Amino acid sequence: MEKSIQTKNITVKVFRFNGDTDVLPYYKEYKLEVSQEDVVLDVLNRIKWEHSGSLSYRRSCRHGICGSCAVKVNNKGVLACKERVFDLIDLFGDELVIDPLNKQRVIKDLVIDKKDFWDKYDAVQPYLVADVEEEPEKENLVTPDEVEKIADADYCIQCGACYYSCPVIEVNPEFIGPAAFAKAYRFTSDNRDDAKIERLETVSQMGSGVWDCVKCFECAQVCPKDVNPIDKITRLHQQTFQEGVAESNVATRHAVGFKHSIEQHGFLDEGGLVFYSEGPLGMVQHIPEAVNMFKNGKIPMPWNLPKSKNLEEIKKIVKISSTAKF
């Protein structure tokens, strides 16, 4: 018996812009019949070959490895050559809107200028820094356990889907961003690398570094290669403490302050935590807010601070389970 191919009719709206002729970008609508075998790249190819030869988009390997073809469909970052259209129909229905990864950086249609992405990628020295002897006497051994630590970070194909989904990038152009952080981790966790400290110093700068991450998990959600950049960002945070790179500032004291608060109360002493993080001078900026909170019953008096039952047990856990120092 012949297996039938299931098809569906969809409307695709594609972002179009040609700087030579268009004053403003616009969406061009196409009606297509798609099968369960089609990926987004098939849709783009058919539009280009059958409807509009002037449509521009990047594509190369068609195997999910070159990272060229990332676009957004209904605001979800996808690799066009990997994402099945039927899966998108399940998520969004039969009207799909295809956008470039970033509308402000469009060169033409779906092609963007990724210079900002590459500049930040370069900033973390995305290569092994090591003095390798030309004729080594023995192998440079890396154990399977050590490989496992960096494996998923090494799967990154620089498609930019995470970078252009990161909300911090949108409001803080200095932020290095998830892809480059994952790459930095890939080398800070490689025992052959000699630039660990230098890399950690780069990624822990205030304003551009890991402390400016808002922990929204957009990068983990969007990554088509399961690199899980936020996990690598967390590990970079931990490494800055482990390697003594972390400087005392509002962000590092905030992280450490949780331990102190938990040790003292079990639950947080929220006001105490802000004080510990900011110091007396930094507290001044919070006064208007604190007054407002106090007026509305949002700051308990010191004698009413919540304390966990079995606090002694928590104190003991903090004592025996602590592994980090600052």
Place this chain on the structure above:
Amino acid sequence: MAKKLRYALYTGCTAKESTPELLKSTLAVAEKLGIELDIIEEASCCGASHLQDFDDHLSLVLNARNLCYAESREAPMVTLCNTCQLNVSMTKNRLDFDNKLKDRVNQDLSEVGLEYKGVSDVKHFLYAILEDYGLENLKKKIVKPLKNFNVAPFYGCHNIRPSSLHGKNNGGENPYVPNSLDQLIEACGGKPVDYEEKNKCCGFHADLQAPETANKLSGNALTGAVDADADFMVTPCPLCHLNLDVKQKKAGEAVGREVNIPVLHLPQVIGLALGIEPEKLGLNHHVVKAVYF
């Protein structure tokens, strides 16, 4: 419903301090719906993703300990804060899939006579209502529908992303087009409004070190809701609430707008529709007052 719902309630810190109205309204709603909530008073802070930046092992042991107290109550854990939900379920996920790690954590827990087994599920109160109590059952109890109100749902990151972690405890919510809060607003008689920022980040976790970033993200969310003609916003996360309510003035300034929109906690919205008096839901604690109620 076949049998009475019973949960071990992990309040988190914020519901006990800067958003007391969240705990108050949760308990009032649970009582009205006949849901038993046994508060885990032995619990500690979840680390809020910040202790995790400093000491991974300590945060794992503390969260495993919190889960032990749900297990000893022989009940699933219910959380009130998206970030608690994230950190507790991330711990659970890592321990349940890595026996070596679980053994190492249990070795520490055995020093205080505890053992993490992995038998209690953990879900946010939003999904306990939606998945376990059921919207149809809730609808039957609505006596004061929020008619004529346009309500902007604000989902908060840590209940919906990453979907690979949350999927089995949030009804498979689509992080790009979430609709649980929308459904809940509708069940309570309100009209959910759609806006671009409803599944975006409020910036809370960078509040201290990068206030400009946090304020702009919150400002975008607030103005998105206002421009969608919302009368008020609703969120299941007390950390989002702090940024959107307590810091609303600064957030508005960061995006060059004067904003004035009340932000309600999820159980407050349910409570109002169930006919619970506003005082019992702690509406007086808000900085931007919900003047309609």
